[in-house]
Amino acid sequence: MPMLFPPDICLPETADALINCAISSGDLHSAAAVYELAEGEQKQQLSDILCKERRNTLLLARWEHTPAAVLQMLAEIEDETIRLRLDKNPSSRAGTLNTIYKKGGHDRQLISLLTQHAHSSSTLLNSLAMSEDDIPILKSIAAHPNTDANTLNRLEQRYPDMFDNELAVHAETPPELLEKLYQRGNCFIRSAVVTHIRCPQFLLDLAFNETDINILRHLAANPRLSPEKLAILAQHDDVSVLRTLAGNPSLSKELANQMIHNSTNIVRRALASRTDLTDENLQQLANDEDHWVRQRVARHPQLDEMLLNKLAQDQNDEVRRAVTRNPLTSIDILRRLSVDNSVWVRAGVAYQKNTPADVLGMLSAEDDVDVLSGVASNANTPQAILIRLSGSQQTDIRRGVIINPKAERDTLLPLLEDPYYLHRLMLVSNPSLNDHDRWSLHDDPDLSVRFMVFKWFTQKYLQP
Amino acid sequence: MKTFLLIAEHRRGELRPISLEVIAAAQELRQADDKVVVAVIGEQAENYVADLSVAGVDEIITVKTATVEFDPDIFEAAITSLMEKLDPEVVLLPHSVDSLGYAATLARKGNYGFATDVYGLQYDGDELVATRSGYDQKVNVELDFPGKQCVLLTIRPSVFKPTEEKASPSVSSEDMTNIESRSTNLEFVEAGGADDIDITTVDFIMSIGRGIAEEANVEQFRELAEMADATLCCSRPIADSGWLPKSRQVGQSGKVVGSCKLYVAMGISGSIQHMAGMKHVPTIVAVNSDPGASIFTIAKYGIVGDIFEIEEELRSHFE
Numbered sequence: 001m002p003m004l005f006p007p008d009i010c011l012p013e014t015a016d017a018l019i020n021c022a023i024s025s026g027d028l029h030s031a032a033a034v035y036e037l038a039e040g041e042q043k044q045q046l047s048d049i050l051c052k053e054r055r056n057t058l059l060l061a062r063w064e065h066t067p068a069a070v071l072q073m074l075a076e077i078e079d080e081t082i083r084l085r086l087d088k089n090p091s092s093r094a095g096t097l098n099t100i101y102k103k104g105g106h107d108r109q110l111i112s113l114l115t116q117h118a119h120s121s122s123t124l125l126n127s128l129a130m131s132e133d134d135i136p137i138l139k140s141i142a143a144h145p146n147t148d149a150n151t152l153n154r155l156e157q158r159y160p161d162m163f164d165n166e167l168a169v170h171a172e173t174p175p176e177l178l179e180k181l182y183q184r185g186n187c188f189i190r191s192a193v194v195t196h197i198r199c200p201q202f203l204l205d206l207a208f209n210e211t212d213i214n215i216l217r218h219l220a221a222n223p224r225l226s227p228e229k230l231a232i233l234a235q236h237d238d239v240s241v242l243r244t245l246a247g248n249p250s251l252s253k254e255l256a257n258q259m260i261h262n263s264t265n266i267v268r269r270a271l272a273s274r275t276d277l278t279d280e281n282l283q284q285l286a287n288d289e290d291h292w293v294r295q296r297v298a299r300h301p302q303l304d305e306m307l308l309n310k311l312a313q314d315q316n317d318e319v320r321r322a323v324t325r326n327p328l329t330s331i332d333i334l335r336r337l338s339v340d341n342s343v344w345v346r347a348g349v350a351y352q353k354n355t356p357a358d359v360l361g362m363l364s365a366e367d368d369v370d371v372l373s374g375v376a377s378n379a380n381t382p383q384a385i386l387i388r389l390s391g392s393q394q395t396d397i398r399r400g401v402i403i404n405p406k407a408e409r410d411t412l413l414p415l416l417e418d419p420y421y422l423h424r425l426m427l428v429s430n431p432s433l434n435d436h437d438r439w440s441l442h443d444d445p446d447l448s449v450r451f452m453v454f455k456w457f458t459q460k461y462l463q464p
Numbered sequence: 465m466k467t468f469l470l471i472a473e474h475r476r477g478e479l480r481p482i483s484l485e486v487i488a489a490a491q492e493l494r495q496a497d498d499k500v501v502v503a504v505i506g507e508q509a510e511n512y513v514a515d516l517s518v519a520g521v522d523e524i525i526t527v528k529t530a531t532v533e534f535d536p537d538i539f540e541a542a543i544t545s546l547m548e549k550l551d552p553e554v555v556l557l558p559h560s561v562d563s564l565g566y567a568a569t570l571a572r573k574g575n576y577g578f579a580t581d582v583y584g585l586q587y588d589g590d591e592l593v594a595t596r597s598g599y600d601q602k603v604n605v606e607l608d609f610p611g612k613q614c615v616l617l618t619i620r621p622s623v624f625k626p627t628e629e630k631a632s633p634s635v636s637s638e639d640m641t642n643i644e645s646r647s648t649n650l651e652f653v654e655a656g657g658a659d660d661i662d663i664t665t666v667d668f669i670m671s672i673g674r675g676i677a678e679e680a681n682v683e684q685f686r687e688l689a690e691m692a693d694a695t696l697c698c699s700r701p702i703a704d705s706g707w708l709p710k711s712r713q714v715g716q717s718g719k720v721v722g723s724c725k726l727y728v729a730m731g732i733s734g735s736i737q738h739m740a741g742m743k744h745v746p747t748i749v750a751v752n753s754d755p756g757a758s759i760f761t762i763a764k765y766g767i768v769g770d771i772f773e774i775e776e777e778l779r780s781h782f783e
Contacts, residue, residue, distance in 0.1 A: 064758060090756030118756045143768070217780060240780045266783060269687070273680075292687055299680055325679060344709060351706035369710050377704070395717060396703070396710050403704060422717065422737060 011439040015461035021442075022046065022454055028056050029447045033454030036069035037461055047073060054079075061085035065451065068093045075099040080107070087113035094121040108134065115140035126151045135162065142166035149174045156180075168192035175200045182206070191218040213238050220245040227252055239264050246270035253278065265290040272296035282307060291316040298322035308333055317342040324348030335359055343368045350374025357382050364389065369396050376400025386411045395420050402426050409433055421446035428452040435460075465497045469552035471543060472504040472516055473562055475534070479504075479515045482558035482619070484626030489619045490556055491520045491627075492585045493592070501525060501550060502633075505542050507532045510637070519629035526637045530644075536565030537645040543570060545640065552614060554592065559618035567618055576616045577609025583620040596620075621664075622722040663712060666695040667725045671714055671742070673699040675731015675752060675771050679707045685730065688775055691782040694728070697721070699738045715741035731771040734759030 005025050012018040019038045022030040023045045031049040038046050050070060051057050060066045061074050062085040075086055075096045083100050086092050087110055092100075097120050100110060114120050115128060115137050129141045129151045141147055142155050142163035149172045155163055156177060161184070167173050168181050168189045175198050182193045182203050187210075193199055194207045195218045207219050208229055219225065220233050221244045233245050234255050245251065246259055247270045260271055260281055271277070272285045272293045277300065285297045286307050291314075297303065298311045299322045312323045312333045321344050323329055324337050331354060338349045338359045347370035349355050350363050360381045363371050375381050376389045377400035390401045390411055401407050402415055402423055409432050416437060418424055425448055428438050435457075442453045468490045472483035483502075490500050501523045504512045509526035516524050525546065529538050539562070547555065555570075557563040559581045571578035577592075584595025584604070591608045592615050598605040609615045663669065670689045676682060682702075689696035696712065703713035714721055716737040721727065727745040732738060734750070734757055742748065743762045750763035751774045760766045767774060 090754070090758075116755055118754060214780075240783050243779075243783070244776075292683070295683060299683075347706060347709070370706070373704070373710060374706050377706070396713075399704060399717070420717075 005443045009442075011436055012457065015458075016042075018454070018457050018461060019046070023049070027450060028060070029451035030442075030454045032060055032066055032070050033451050034458050035073070036067055037458045050074075051077070057082060058085060062089060064089065064091055065448070066091060067455070068096070072096045072099070075103070078103070083107075083110060084113065087117060090118060092117065092119060094119050094124070097121075098124060108137075112137055112140065115144060118145075120144065120146060122146045122148045122151070129155055135159070139163055139166060142170065145171065148172055153177060164189050165192075168196070171197070173198065179203060187212040187214050191215050194219045194222060208232075213241065216241050217244050221248055223248060223250040225250060231255060234259060239266060242267045243270045247273065256281065260284055265293065268293045269296060272300075275301060277302070279304070286311060291319055294319045295322045299326055301326075301328070303328055305330060312337055317345055320345045321348045324352050327354065329354070331356055331359075338363060343371060347371045347374050350378060353379065355380060361385060369394055372397045373400040377404050379404060379406040381406075383408055383411055390415055395423075399423055399426070402430070407432060409437070413437065416440055421449055424449045425452050428456050465499065466493075466495070466554065467550055467552040468494060468498060468500045469543075469546060469550055469555045470500065470502045471539075471555070471557045471563075472502055472512060473534075473558050473560060474504065474506060474512055477508075477511070479512045480558065480560070481626070482560060482621045483512075483516065484518060485621060485624045486556045486558055486619050487516075487518060487520055488624035488626045489582075489585055490554075492624070493554065493587060494520070499523065501552070503527055503543070503546055505529055505539055505640075506534075513635055517631055517633055519627050519631045521631060521633040524633050524635045526635065528637065528639050528641055530641045534562045534565075535645045535647070536562075536569075537647065538640075538643050540566040540569055541643045542638075542640050544573070546638070547574065547614070555614065555616040557616070557618045559620050563618050567616060571616045574614065574616075575612075576614045577612035578616050579607050579609075580618045581620050582617045583623040585617070620722075661695055661711065663695060663697055663714065664719050664722045666721070667723055668692070668694045669697050669714070669721055669724050669726070669742075669745075670694040670728045670730065671697040671699065671732060672702060672708075672730050673732030673738075674701050675733075676702070679705065681772075682707050684775060684779075688779055688782070691779065694726075699732050699735070714738060721745065729759050729763070730775070732759055733757045734762070 012021050015037050019034050019042045022034045026049055031046045035046050050060060057074060060070060061082045068091055071086055071089060071092050072095060074082055086096060087100055097114055097117055101114055101124060125141050125144055125147045132138055138155060143166040152167055152170060152173055156167060164181055164185055167177060169192045178193050178196055178199055182190055191214050194204060194215060204222060204224060207215055210216060217240045220241050230251060233241060236242060243266050246267050256271060259267060262268060268288060269292050273296050282297055282300060282303060285293055288294055294311060294314060295318050298319050308323055308329055311319055314320055320337060320340060324345060325348055334349050334352060334355050337345055340346055346363060350371045351374035357380050360375050360378055364375045364385045373396045376397050386401050386404060386407050389397050392398055398415060398418060412427060412430060412432055415423060416427055424441055424444060427433060428441060438453060438456060441449050444450050470486050470490055473480040494500055499522045500520055502516050502521050503525045504516060505527040506529060509528055513524055527542050529542060531538060557567055579594045579596055582594045582596050586593050594607050594617055595604050672685050686696050697714045698708045698712050700713060700715055700717050702708050703710050718741055720741045724745045726747045727742050728749045730751050739762060748763045749765045750759040751767045751771050752759060753770055755768045
């Protein structure tokens, strides 16, 4: 690769120096990174670099990391292919999309993409909803989260029945429209309506008399159901209705007590995930025959030491593993599980934030990648061990050190030359490193690393 | 008439599926009067004859050596000896950790044409053209081998569909027990890991990403995967957080799921690094709440929605 930057170029101490450095290199990605920082002549010089070759412009228009300011500049170029790419680019902002619409509004493909883009504004969507007749385009508008209630009403008035699927699940659909949808909809539409946060109470009462399991299953999850109705649903013989009911936040303690005896595993599993279980419930579920139930109990945020201790001796590896992941698990239990026969359990101890340094030291002598990655990423791991692990042959273990919030600068410095580009990329924003350290990556052979370095300094200089 | 020499692979007493794929690859090149010879090397090489007796194979040579398991020195010497005897125009090897141990040496010593990880084969006139990828799987590279009398290629797994049609090729044997290895195999150690599933060999994967939000939610997807008879895998952030074993990680930092036919990506945005491990899968189903997620650019079926709602619907279906 030709050298982009002069050797030993100094850390740019100002925004101006940073921009000049990017300009003098002629490097596309460095120029894109600093673009939003520049003004006047410098901005023009950067534009020249970014637009010098069409293939580079096309590349930037599609690249998901291209800064929004660069995308906005590219939207001004009279090139349909570039506009299509900008329209597909998730980083394009509302302003860029509006520009695209103004310049190429007659193009069906462009409009179709605009109606699907996450950043399309409600104003633009409303305008398209009134002017367009193309059904797939209107369907996209009906499904778009930025479409407001008025536009949804207008769409329904223009084409009754046509967009019921989209309207039934749209967060902005008003209650009156939900009622219409329920009255004329099939079981799937009705199911969606009874799940909707704006569903009127009387529709919930109406749905209660339905016989369709799909509707009842969705209804059973609704926390606005009255205790009486929840009690009636608890007698239902369909497993999926009972399972959903078991997860309903409004379920009373009495009903939970009753359902805990349900013979179906999946109902008890759903109950075991509830955070409002009593000590008796937990005690009972901790002895459940189904290991998925016991796993959920083992992770429970209100479990006492005695039950954690009991579950730490469970025959099932996954249950013991779940104990290692519970923040309430004591150091004594973690110490015991650190010598468990199962690697996956020991890895759980290695990742647990309460595991003490001496246990992590012992685990660092293992050779399993999951255990060592856990030790490498654990904030309690002593620095000497992190230094050793940073020299590991295994990529995952070195990455564990990089993501460790307590890894010190001296530990991380050798990793600036890590052979895996993603690791160098991650180091650019590491708070333990100083600006000189991260600037050492400015001429990295990988374009995404160079981009990230210039982007990091751009953000720094953009701050007031 | 051309002779194709193919090398079969076995491990722990079982023929590796890639062996039959290499036979399928040879069929892309052979003409009616060509000869396809499959050699299987090992102390009990004859045990694999029945499995290798499939349509498209003309001859099987069992090469008896002194070691049960793979040894690069012995394989190199045995294949060199076979090549001297058969004088093949093309030698096809599995692209595997085994062939990496001897293929390049063989090619260099014999001054053969050489390409690894080949997934396309054809003759352009008399010129053999092999296709492999370049620039991090971004482009297909077609290679020919001007002036080479023999070309040695390693074949990418899970590309060529093996035949199930049985046949009765002739079988001969060679005794090469006199070949000695330069290395001493003290012990065969099973690679340790949190679980024993090799995700590169499974055909149905359900994969989770950042969209699952917290570790407690992993459980329900594990359960769902079990219900669906799928293997639960993940993107890098999930494995880096220790929520699933590293052996379940798909992508550049993880593994390429070579045999996967159906990949259900739940809450995975689709970084370049992740897609490098699964974009080849014929049927990708993506579920993500962000319609702009990159994963939709390679998905055959896309659902813009909440992964927990979809999980709930799938669960109800299996219940």
